[in-house]
Amino acid sequence: xxxxxxxxxFLSIQEGENLTVYCNSSSVFSSLQWYRQEPGEGPVLxxxxxxxxxxKKLKRLTFQFGDARKDSSLHITAAxxxxxxxxxxxxxxxxQFYFGTGTSLTVIP
Amino acid sequence: NAGVTQTxxxxxxxxxxxxxxxxxxxxxxEYMSWYRQDPGMGLRLIHYSVGAGITDQGxxxxxxxxxxxxxxxxxxxxxxxxxxxxSVYFCASSPWSNQPQHFGDGTRLxxx
Numbered sequence: 001x002x003x004x005x006x007x008x009x010f011l012s013i014q015e016g017e018n019l020t021v022y023c024n025s026s027s028v029f030s031s032l033q034w035y036r037q038e039p040g041e042g043p044v045l046x047x048x049x050x051x052x053x054x055x056k057k058l059k060r061l062t063f064q065f066g067d068a069r070k071d072s073s074l075h076i077t078a079a080x081x082x083x084x085x086x087x088x089x090x091x092x093x094x095x096q097f098y099f100g101t102g103t104s105l106t107v108i109p
Numbered sequence: 110n111a112g113v114t115q116t117x118x119x120x121x122x123x124x125x126x127x128x129x130x131x132x133x134x135x136x137x138x139e140y141m142s143w144y145r146q147d148p149g150m151g152l153r154l155i156h157y158s159v160g161a162g163i164t165d166q167g168x169x170x171x172x173x174x175x176x177x178x179x180x181x182x183x184x185x186x187x188x189x190x191x192x193x194x195x196s197v198y199f200c201a202s203s204p205w206s207n208q209p210q211h212f213g214d215g216t217r218l219x220x221x
Protein backbone atom coordinates (compact mmCIF):
# COMPACT_ATOMS: atom_id res chain seq x y z
CA UNK A 1 0.00 0.00 0.00
CA UNK A 2 1.40 3.34 -1.09
CA UNK A 3 1.34 6.00 1.62
CA UNK A 4 1.16 8.83 -0.93
CA UNK A 5 -1.08 8.61 -3.98
CA UNK A 6 -0.54 10.88 -6.94
CA UNK A 7 -3.03 11.67 -9.66
CA UNK A 8 -3.15 11.53 -12.53
CA UNK A 9 -0.56 8.81 -13.18
CA PHE A 10 -0.12 9.92 -16.81
CA LEU A 11 -0.83 13.27 -18.40
CA SER A 12 -0.36 14.31 -22.03
CA ILE A 13 -1.19 17.90 -22.91
CA GLN A 14 -0.56 20.50 -25.61
CA GLU A 15 1.97 23.26 -25.13
CA GLY A 16 0.35 26.28 -23.48
CA GLU A 17 -2.23 24.35 -21.47
CA ASN A 18 -2.48 24.45 -17.68
CA LEU A 19 -2.42 21.36 -15.45
CA THR A 20 -2.60 20.31 -11.83
CA VAL A 21 -1.04 17.25 -10.20
CA TYR A 22 -2.33 16.01 -6.86
CA CYS A 23 -0.53 14.23 -4.03
CA ASN A 24 -2.81 12.79 -1.36
CA SER A 25 -2.38 10.85 1.88
CA SER A 26 -4.23 10.03 5.05
CA SER A 27 -1.03 10.65 7.01
CA VAL A 28 0.34 13.92 8.34
CA PHE A 29 3.82 14.94 7.23
CA SER A 30 6.27 17.35 8.83
CA SER A 31 7.14 18.63 5.36
CA LEU A 32 6.67 17.68 1.74
CA GLN A 33 8.98 17.92 -1.23
CA TRP A 34 8.38 17.83 -4.98
CA TYR A 35 10.97 16.36 -7.34
CA ARG A 36 11.23 16.07 -11.12
CA GLN A 37 12.98 13.14 -12.76
CA GLU A 38 14.31 12.86 -16.31
CA PRO A 39 14.82 9.45 -17.98
CA GLY A 40 18.05 7.79 -16.89
CA GLU A 41 18.68 10.25 -14.07
CA GLY A 42 17.89 10.62 -10.40
CA PRO A 43 15.14 12.95 -9.15
CA VAL A 44 15.98 16.62 -8.68
CA LEU A 45 14.35 18.75 -6.00
CA UNK A 46 11.89 21.45 -7.12
CA UNK A 47 10.56 22.73 -3.81
CA UNK A 48 10.01 22.01 -0.11
CA UNK A 49 6.84 23.07 1.70
CA UNK A 50 6.71 22.97 5.48
CA UNK A 51 3.74 24.93 6.84
CA UNK A 52 0.10 23.87 6.39
CA UNK A 53 -1.51 26.09 3.75
CA UNK A 54 1.85 27.22 2.40
CA UNK A 55 2.03 28.26 -1.25
CA LYS A 56 5.32 28.52 -3.14
CA LYS A 57 5.88 29.66 -6.70
CA LEU A 58 8.74 28.68 -8.96
CA LYS A 59 8.29 30.58 -12.24
CA ARG A 60 5.26 28.89 -13.88
CA LEU A 61 4.98 26.22 -11.16
CA THR A 62 2.82 26.76 -8.05
CA PHE A 63 3.02 24.36 -5.12
CA GLN A 64 0.55 24.19 -2.25
CA PHE A 65 0.67 22.23 1.00
CA GLY A 66 -2.71 21.29 2.43
CA ASP A 67 -3.89 22.95 5.64
CA ALA A 68 -3.72 19.62 7.50
CA ARG A 69 -0.31 18.76 5.95
CA LYS A 70 -1.71 15.56 4.43
CA ASP A 71 -1.83 16.58 0.77
CA SER A 72 -0.24 18.83 -1.80
CA SER A 73 -0.74 20.04 -5.34
CA LEU A 74 1.46 21.21 -8.18
CA HIS A 75 -0.03 23.56 -10.77
CA ILE A 76 1.80 24.36 -14.00
CA THR A 77 0.68 27.37 -16.04
CA ALA A 78 1.24 27.47 -19.80
CA ALA A 79 3.11 24.17 -19.96
CA UNK A 80 6.16 23.94 -22.21
CA UNK A 81 7.88 20.89 -23.76
CA UNK A 82 10.73 21.40 -21.28
CA UNK A 83 8.29 20.56 -18.46
CA UNK A 84 8.09 16.97 -19.70
CA UNK A 85 9.20 14.50 -17.03
CA UNK A 86 8.18 12.41 -14.03
CA UNK A 87 6.96 14.47 -11.08
CA UNK A 88 7.24 12.93 -7.63
CA UNK A 89 6.01 14.15 -4.28
CA UNK A 90 7.70 12.99 -1.08
CA UNK A 91 6.34 13.31 2.43
CA UNK A 92 8.69 13.35 5.39
CA UNK A 93 7.89 11.79 8.75
CA UNK A 94 10.67 11.46 11.30
CA UNK A 95 13.74 10.31 9.39
CA GLN A 96 11.84 8.62 6.56
CA PHE A 97 10.81 9.82 3.12
CA TYR A 98 7.67 8.40 1.53
CA PHE A 99 7.46 9.00 -2.20
CA GLY A 100 4.30 9.20 -4.22
CA THR A 101 3.50 6.96 -7.14
CA GLY A 102 4.58 9.62 -9.66
CA THR A 103 2.94 11.58 -12.48
CA SER A 104 4.43 11.23 -15.94
CA LEU A 105 3.87 14.47 -17.85
CA THR A 106 4.30 14.86 -21.61
CA VAL A 107 3.93 18.31 -23.15
CA ILE A 108 3.40 18.17 -26.91
CA PRO A 109 4.78 21.08 -28.95
CA ASN B 110 31.79 18.44 -8.20
CA ALA B 111 30.91 14.72 -8.02
CA GLY B 112 27.90 14.82 -5.64
CA VAL B 113 26.48 11.29 -5.23
CA THR B 114 28.24 8.56 -7.21
CA GLN B 115 26.71 5.13 -7.73
CA THR B 116 28.49 2.11 -9.19
CA UNK B 117 27.90 0.07 -11.23
CA UNK B 118 25.41 1.74 -13.58
CA UNK B 119 24.15 -1.59 -14.93
CA UNK B 120 24.34 -5.14 -13.59
CA UNK B 121 22.87 -8.51 -14.50
CA UNK B 122 22.85 -11.24 -11.87
CA UNK B 123 21.64 -14.80 -11.64
CA UNK B 124 19.19 -15.84 -8.96
CA UNK B 125 21.02 -16.63 -5.73
CA UNK B 126 24.10 -14.53 -6.45
CA UNK B 127 25.17 -11.78 -4.07
CA UNK B 128 26.50 -8.35 -4.86
CA UNK B 129 27.13 -4.91 -3.42
CA UNK B 130 25.89 -1.66 -4.92
CA UNK B 131 28.25 1.17 -4.09
CA UNK B 132 27.28 4.71 -3.13
CA UNK B 133 29.64 7.55 -2.25
CA UNK B 134 29.04 11.25 -1.59
CA UNK B 135 31.56 14.05 -1.23
CA UNK B 136 29.29 16.68 0.38
CA UNK B 137 29.84 15.61 4.01
CA UNK B 138 26.14 14.79 4.33
CA GLU B 139 25.02 12.95 7.45
CA TYR B 140 21.84 11.42 5.98
CA MET B 141 22.07 8.77 3.27
CA SER B 142 19.41 6.47 1.88
CA TRP B 143 18.70 3.74 -0.65
CA TYR B 144 15.55 3.48 -2.76
CA ARG B 145 14.25 1.15 -5.40
CA GLN B 146 12.10 2.45 -8.23
CA ASP B 147 9.60 0.19 -9.96
CA PRO B 148 7.07 1.18 -12.64
CA GLY B 149 3.96 2.80 -11.19
CA MET B 150 5.28 2.72 -7.64
CA GLY B 151 7.49 5.77 -7.33
CA LEU B 152 10.51 5.30 -5.06
CA ARG B 153 10.40 3.07 -1.99
CA LEU B 154 12.85 3.46 0.87
CA ILE B 155 14.98 0.36 1.55
CA HIS B 156 17.39 1.49 4.28
CA TYR B 157 18.68 4.79 5.55
CA SER B 158 21.43 6.15 7.77
CA VAL B 159 21.53 9.31 9.88
CA GLY B 160 25.29 9.15 10.37
CA ALA B 161 28.32 6.88 10.43
CA GLY B 162 27.63 3.73 12.44
CA ILE B 163 23.84 4.24 12.43
CA THR B 164 21.45 2.52 10.02
CA ASP B 165 17.75 1.76 10.05
CA GLN B 166 15.13 0.00 7.94
CA GLY B 167 12.78 1.70 5.51
CA UNK B 168 9.61 0.43 3.84
CA UNK B 169 11.10 -2.55 1.97
CA UNK B 170 14.25 -3.78 3.76
CA UNK B 171 13.90 -7.56 3.28
CA UNK B 172 16.70 -9.11 1.24
CA UNK B 173 19.02 -6.13 1.64
CA UNK B 174 21.76 -5.21 4.11
CA UNK B 175 23.57 -1.93 4.65
CA UNK B 176 26.44 -0.58 6.73
CA UNK B 177 27.84 2.93 7.25
CA UNK B 178 31.43 2.81 8.40
CA UNK B 179 32.27 6.28 7.05
CA UNK B 180 30.31 9.46 6.37
CA UNK B 181 31.09 9.19 2.65
CA UNK B 182 30.07 5.60 1.82
CA UNK B 183 26.80 3.69 2.13
CA UNK B 184 26.91 0.34 0.29
CA UNK B 185 23.81 -1.78 -0.28
CA UNK B 186 24.22 -5.56 -0.24
CA UNK B 187 21.94 -8.10 -1.86
CA UNK B 188 22.54 -11.32 0.02
CA UNK B 189 20.85 -13.81 -2.35
CA UNK B 190 19.40 -12.10 -5.41
CA UNK B 191 15.82 -12.87 -6.44
CA UNK B 192 13.98 -11.88 -9.65
CA UNK B 193 11.68 -9.66 -7.52
CA UNK B 194 14.71 -7.49 -6.82
CA UNK B 195 15.00 -6.48 -10.47
CA SER B 196 14.68 -2.72 -10.28
CA VAL B 197 16.44 0.62 -10.57
CA TYR B 198 18.24 1.48 -7.35
CA PHE B 199 18.92 5.06 -6.26
CA CYS B 200 21.17 6.32 -3.52
CA ALA B 201 20.59 9.78 -2.05
CA SER B 202 22.17 12.04 0.55
CA SER B 203 21.24 15.21 2.40
CA PRO B 204 22.71 17.28 5.24
CA TRP B 205 19.95 15.99 7.52
CA SER B 206 16.84 13.87 7.13
CA ASN B 207 14.35 16.65 6.37
CA GLN B 208 16.61 18.45 3.90
CA PRO B 209 16.48 18.20 0.08
CA GLN B 210 17.99 14.96 -1.11
CA HIS B 211 20.69 14.72 -3.76
CA PHE B 212 20.32 11.59 -5.86
CA GLY B 213 22.81 9.55 -7.82
CA ASP B 214 22.06 8.48 -11.38
CA GLY B 215 20.94 5.01 -10.36
CA THR B 216 21.97 1.38 -10.82
CA ARG B 217 19.86 -0.69 -13.19
CA LEU B 218 19.81 -4.23 -11.84
CA UNK B 219 18.36 -7.27 -13.61
CA UNK B 220 18.13 -10.66 -11.92
CA UNK B 221 17.54 -13.66 -14.11
